[in-house]
Amino acid sequence: MNAIQKTKNAANAFAKNWANFVIKYKWPVLLLTILLALGLGSQGKMEFDGDYHVFFSESNPELEAFDALQEKYTKDDNIIVVLAPKNGDVFTRKNLTAIEELTAEAWNTPYSSRVDAVTNFQHTSAQGDDLYVDDLSYDSANKTDDEIKEIREKALKEPLLVHRIINTEGSVTAINITVRLPGENSAAEIPEVTIATREMIAKFQEKHPEFDVYTTGLVPLNTAFFESSQKDLMLTMAMLLIVLIVTLVLTRNFFATLATLVVVIFSIISAVGFVGLNGIKLTPPSAVFPTMILTLAVADSIHILITYLQKVRKDGLDKKAALVESMRLNFMPVFITSLTTVIGFLTLNYGDVPPFWDLGNIVAFGMSMAFLFSTTTLPALMAIFPIWKSKKAQKESAPKPGMYTKLGEFVIRQPVKLTVISLAIIGMLTYLASKNVFNDEFVEYFDTTVQFRQDSDFINENLTGFYNVEFSIGSGESGGINNPEYLQKLNAFEDWLEEQPEVVHVNAFSEVARRVNRSMHGDDQSFYKVPQNREEAAQYLLLYELSLPFGLDLNNQINVDKSESRVTVTLKNNSSAEMIAFSERSEQWLKDNAPASMHSLGVSPTLMFSKLGFRQAESMFKGNIIALILISLVLMIALRNVKLGFLSIIPNVTPVLVGFGLWFLLKGTINTGMVIVFGMTLGIIVDDTVHFMSKFLRARRELGYDAKDAIIYAFETVGKALVTTTAVLLAGFIVLSTSSFALNSYMARITVIIILAALIIDFILLPSLLILVSKKEEETVNAPEMQMQLDK
Template identity: 40%
Template structure:
């Protein structure tokens, strides 16, 4: 454990020193390319510094201890801060291109975005707070830090950022009169082909989600670091050339005090040990029966045929007493036999196994005990099996946490949009992408660690931002009397570029984790990064057709009702 903790600490330092600057530079580069404003880039850097320093200060005052997986919190906060900044800066630049001065443009951008930015910060905080349902401290810490940082990002987005933009000589590049942007073209394409997009997207979603059936949870603490670390190379060498590094411990009860020398009990223990030795996952087994058999052989002129349990319980007791007397001063059998001599310990040394394989091996052991030695039934103990079961329980709790976050955000969106229909519609592009990403992982990889249990919660906290911005612009256009098709085009024109920018920032910033030496961070970054890409596609190609169909049906129903009323 000490060696692993040191290795994880070294890995954490490497993440901050290497991947931190890379992620920061990647997000900044994307923002520069998409915004095309030097002062806008400076504003983003200012926001990043304010949010990250606030989160670090919160962690310091709260006395939070960081773990390897917790480092992801700051990468996520970078993306959140950049996303908020991009929405407001792009709105300022857009207003200035329309002829407004700097102060007017800043005021207009703030008026248009303060509510969506608040909602995205709140829903991000809710999504990440659901990580508190996890049994794993690293994920709880990450959730709390991101939740606090997300709300700080909102505060700075409506105070520090507008103040900065109003005093610097930021300029919006003048656009050509009558020029139609790429998102105007995309909006027209989506509107004209909305039925085709809806059905084709639906088929693709079904196919991708089906890949979840191929997913297997395969967590192995010996493989938490990749081969670039000495710890991993050393543990692999030991597992391949010597005994394993993990054990299952069994406390086998004889049923009475002093019963550990009963020959029937010893024969049962010996049979159980021999069964384990036949299992391919086992490297070594040590039990009290091994000591008794070796003593019986030694006291019979080292006859190999006498390497067995004696026929007499009294003789076995004498062997054990003789063995204890022969031990060096200060040593005893308390690590093998309890004080009342009613139970003995059996140690099973494992090869490098995943959590699923450990649980399956113990389940097979329990089946053997029930059939062959009912009196010895004992569940495995030790760090290996406890860790395996804790990961399974963590998945169950995270499912509860994700559902809870989903319910809270659903109620929030229904309240905000003042429509149950639109509130529920907005949830589809927030949960389908995570399922698609896990399904794709199932097709391409198949195995995933504990990162999968928190992917939905983390992804939901991130991708709900774009959906809220799109839905807010859509609802604003509908309130102005535009049709569903016109409202979709309006949303594409006003927020399409910002959605692309924020999604690119999120995705590329998280995909940097693919180069991480920590496998959990690696899987988490890749899975969430892929989810963000799918979410952008869902927001641009699936949500608009869905809104046009369902919102159009509602309008038709209302029109039919009015017509019916007039006829009556």
């Protein structure tokens, strides 16, 4: 008992001495904190990385498999330029000429290694015993009507073109530009390609307004990531304005608002320095760190300021006494809430998505600095600023406690009834939370206001799918792709793939072998099958390759020693689970129907993103458990009671369950960004619990109130602060929810629901539980045994 009392007294003495020190040396403290913030900020360097590879850790098995495939063949970073002539017919003399022009210009794209279009498609035909390979349409301006009609017929019968380069109606066509990025500086290379492509398209549309132009592909995807990062960073300015307005309205004090502004700016500047010192490149998930720090840092300041203003306005204390008392009451609760928030964000490192590691580390550092500035810069500024004590302010503040008193009286009248109803609602929503379906379609990472999303949706609906799965099918020997048995199995795999309902197009070497075999037999359709003789197949392939122009060879389809070939399957936009199921089904077909050398894993960026969320969920589970354990231990130590420590888990965990339950009713699907919500919000919502329980226990242990009176005391002293901090948090995450990047906007939207649920639970369920628990304890436990370290 004495040890607990001494610890409590020591904590309070430290807080008072700290406050007195800061107030006494307010100018030196202010100067030192300014120098600290500016010193850290001077090291700041914000660079953006839009490469989709940043979403995958180096040990990610899907990334390793995809990189291995790209090493065997040419890399397929690409820009797909889709042309939709307004007359609805690609095959007119004027339109084909325009497509030829743009195809030729596309070769000038930085780092371009290949350009595929309907006009330069390498069409094979027989001339006697010779194989003739040439562009499907060249010198289109001088073609006759009959020749253009023949070009149309050939194109719309060509399996390698339909649903890939041209649609079945011949009304939309694509030019696929393959680029081989050096990979030395994606932050410079991707914008370089993007700028050149946009300039090329702008010139084309100026010259040919009869075309609508759309772009998609991996380079535009990277660009969309890059531009989303920059746009989300700009949300900070909007958030800053909103926070200032909300803080001013709720505190009704200009100097308190100004001091809060200084604290959040110093916290953000320090975080920017952390980014620069650690060489972190910002991505869409991590670029929102200023908004998060701004929002969370305000919560620290609000509790100190609200108590300070109450002591001045209601209790009539002078400025210094009010500041010291506010610091005494709030130092440890603010420290505990800052600590739990830091723990929550640091657990993001357990995930499998590096940008979220960066977000967690940056925000954790920013919150550590926010605590420092809230307990130094803030009281120093308030000690310097004048305090206005007006009768008007006192009159205005009078109704506020009445509202919270009435809420407290409502709860203490029916704690059992409120507990039963609350737990029933939470139970129902927890059940609904389990019904959410995981879906991570990366095209839908962007909302419909983003040009990349609009263009990709048009292309998916009118030409081809954007999602694909690739297989590298081995033969087991050098030159083995010419083995008739290999070709037959490959052909069978191609046929099976085309029968699958989600498949839009299949690009396999077996189609090339069939086409060349037919041409080498006088274009006889009966020979449209893979060669039956290995030597014949090898000769045909060699002859075909020698006939191909530079840049349009088969390096993107067969490896150097001709032991493996690449199968690319284009799919409709499917959910993550459907993508994974298709890949596994295809892999199983190879295991069941082909020799071991032909067994292959499906890989592609789309498949990687589909699996990413599931991997993130699995890896974050451990982090969430650790966060829950650590935060619960912190609260047990702070409360000096295991039972209350366990009790605090209920209001800290249930808001997340309620949030996902309500999300099921609103949306029903979750993405990678939402997987981090448990660990992230756990630290945030502890704020309400800690401050409410600290005031409840102060009334019980120091003032000698019974449980019901202690509840009313807690509502009166901390109710306004909790509402104020919740309002600021809601404002911040509502601003973030307007992000065009779904990983951020969805995460922000469900966080808004969780934060609101946390306030309601802490105002209804928590006090009800405290009353019920206290009734049992009052019979057996003496009050001092429940002493708390947070405050007196």
